[in-house]
Amino acid sequence: MKFPFAVLTFAALMSVAATPVLSADTPAKPELSIKTLDGKTFDLADHKGNWVILNFWATWCSPCIEELPALSKFVSAHKNVRAIGLAYEDTDVAEIKEFLVKHPVSFPIAQIDTFDPPKSLETPRGLPTTYVVAPDGSIAKKFMGPIDEAALRAVTGIKD
Incomplete structure (x- = not known):
């Protein structure tokens, strides 16, 4: 019996949910400058000194949709x-x-070209994939699968 790719990807992700993963291909300090859906530019370099969450997601991805409120709440609270x-x-x-009208978030959204993703980040092998960038610009953690507030607190050391 053959299973659709999406089912296999989802099953694989669920087995590694919230698993931090850094491979040899993960850049030490990524670069990202991208036009957001509201027409502005998000440049990662402009946010040095802050923790930055880079969250790859899709509207059809159930785990992605489930984690959006937690990400949004965490960003708004800090x-x-x-x-x-x-x-x-x-x-x-x-x-x-x-989709965003029904599922609003407190951070900007940009659409990634699936055929030409950002060069300084690994192409996601499943969704959601999240990078947490430290204030110095280095990648603190990469997560494959959904994350929550506890995972974000553990990476950032934010307690309140």
Whole structure:
């Protein structure tokens, strides 16, 4: 019996949910400058001195949808935390904006070209994939699978 790729990917992700993973291909200090859906530019270098969450997600990804409120709440609650949602899907921008009306977040969203993803980050092998960038610009952790507030607190050391 053959299983669709999405089912296999989801099953694989669930087995490694919230597992920190850094491979040899993960850059020490990534670069990212991207146009957001609201027409502004998010440049990772502009956020040095803060924790930054880079979250690859998609509108069709159930674990991604489930973690968005926790990410949004964490970012809103901490002045030294920034985030950008990287919509990793080949769909119309209008569909992503419509999704965000139903699932609002407190951080900007940009759409990633699935055929030409950012060069300084590994191409996601499953969704969600999240990088937590330390205030010095280095990657503190990479997570494959959904994360929550406890995982973010553990990485950032934020207690309140």
